[in-house]
Amino acid sequence: MTTLSGTTIIMSGGSRGIGLAIAVRAARDGANVALIAKTDQPDPRLAGTIHTAAAAIEAAGGHALPIVGDVRDDELLAAAVEKTAAQFGGIDVVVNNASVLNLSPTAQLEPKRYDLMQDINVRGTFMLTRAAIPHLLASPDPKVLTLSPPINLDPRWFAGHPAYTMAKYGMTLAALGFAHELGQKGVSSTCLWPATLVATDAIGNLPGGDQMVKVSRKPEIVADAAYEVLTTDGQGLNGQTLIDEDLLRARGVADFAAYSMTGKDEGLAPDIFL
Incomplete structure (x- = not known):
C-alpha cells in the first residue's frame, strides 16, 4: 500500500501520546480508526480523552470510532472488534499501543501494579489481536x-x-508469535520502538519528568515510522523488531531536528532497552 485511505485500524489506547499521533497520521490518508481507551472524562494528570482523540482524527480527515473500555475486558474487546468491523466493513490493522509504565524494583512493586502491567501490556496485546483474527x-x-x-x-x-x-x-514475544503463526496466513506482525525518549504523559509524570521531556522527541517520529510499517506491502516487515529512527533513515529521512522538543537533533536521551 502507498496510502491508508479506506484502511480500518483498531487500536488499544490512543487517547493521547504515541497512539494518538499514529491515529492522526493514518487519518490524514482518510483511514478509519477505532480506539479502545478508558479516558472518558478529563484527568488533570493526562492530556485529552478518547473523545478529543476522536475529534482530532476526524479533523485530520479520517473516520473515528471511540469505544470507552478496558482492554482487560474480553467481552468488551469482542464487542469492539465486531462493532468496528460492522461500521467500517472489516478490520485491516491492529495496533497494540496500550501499555502501563512502572519502573519500581521488585520489593517496592505492589502485586496489583504487577498484575496491571501484565494484564494490559501482554494480555491486552494478545487478546485484542486474537479477537481481530477472523477479520484480519x-x-x-x-x-x-x-x-x-x-x-x-x-x-x-x-x-x-x-x-x-x-x-x-512479553508484548514483543506475543508479536513475534503472531508473525510466525499468523504469518503463514498472510498477516504481517511487526514491533516498533523509539530510539530516544518520547515526550508523553507516561514520561512527564515520572519523577524528574520535566527534564526528561526536554531531551525527548515528539510522538510524531513514532507515528511516521508506524506509517512506513503500515504502508509496506505484504510481509516485507513481518517478524521484525524495528527502531523508529533506523526505519525512517532507511526510507530516506535525513533531518530529525523537527522531531526534537528543542528543535535540535542533539543531546537526546536514548530510550530504555536499547
Whole structure:
C-alpha cells in the first residue's frame, strides 16, 4: 500500500501520546480508526480523552470510532472488534499501543501494579489481536503493529525494573508469535520502538519528568515510522523488531531536528532497552 485511505485500524489506547499521533497520521490518508481507551472524562494528570482523540482524527480527515473500555475486558474487546468491523466493513490493522509504565524494583512493586502491567501490556496485546483474527484474515493486506522493544538481555534492563521489562518483552514475544503463526496466513506482525525518549504523559509524570521531556522527541517520529510499517506491502516487515529512527533513515529521512522538543537533533536521551 502507498496510502491508508479506506484502511480500518483498531487500536488499544490512543487517547493521547504515541497512539494518538499514529491515529492522526493514518487519518490524514482518510483511514478509519477505532480506539479502545478508558479516558472518558478529563484527568488533570493526562492530556485529552478518547473523545478529543476522536475529534482530532476526524479533523485530520479520517473516520473515528471511540469505544470507552478496558482492554482487560474480553467481552468488551469482542464487542469492539465486531462493532468496528460492522461500521467500517472489516478490520485491516491492529495496533497494540496500550501499555502501563512502572519502573519500581521488585520489593517496592505492589502485586496489583504487577498484575496491571501484565494484564494490559501482554494480555491486552494478545487478546485484542486474537479477537481481530477472523477479520484480519479477510483483509487483503492485514497488519499487526505492536509498540514494544527488541529483546535485549543486557542485565541492566532486568536489574532496575524486572517487572516492567517482563511486561514489555512479553508484548514483543506475543508479536513475534503472531508473525510466525499468523504469518503463514498472510498477516504481517511487526514491533516498533523509539530510539530516544518520547515526550508523553507516561514520561512527564515520572519523577524528574520535566527534564526528561526536554531531551525527548515528539510522538510524531513514532507515528511516521508506524506509517512506513503500515504502508509496506505484504510481509516485507513481518517478524521484525524495528527502531523508529533506523526505519525512517532507511526510507530516506535525513533531518530529525523537527522531531526534537528543542528543535535540535542533539543531546537526546536514548530510550530504555536499547
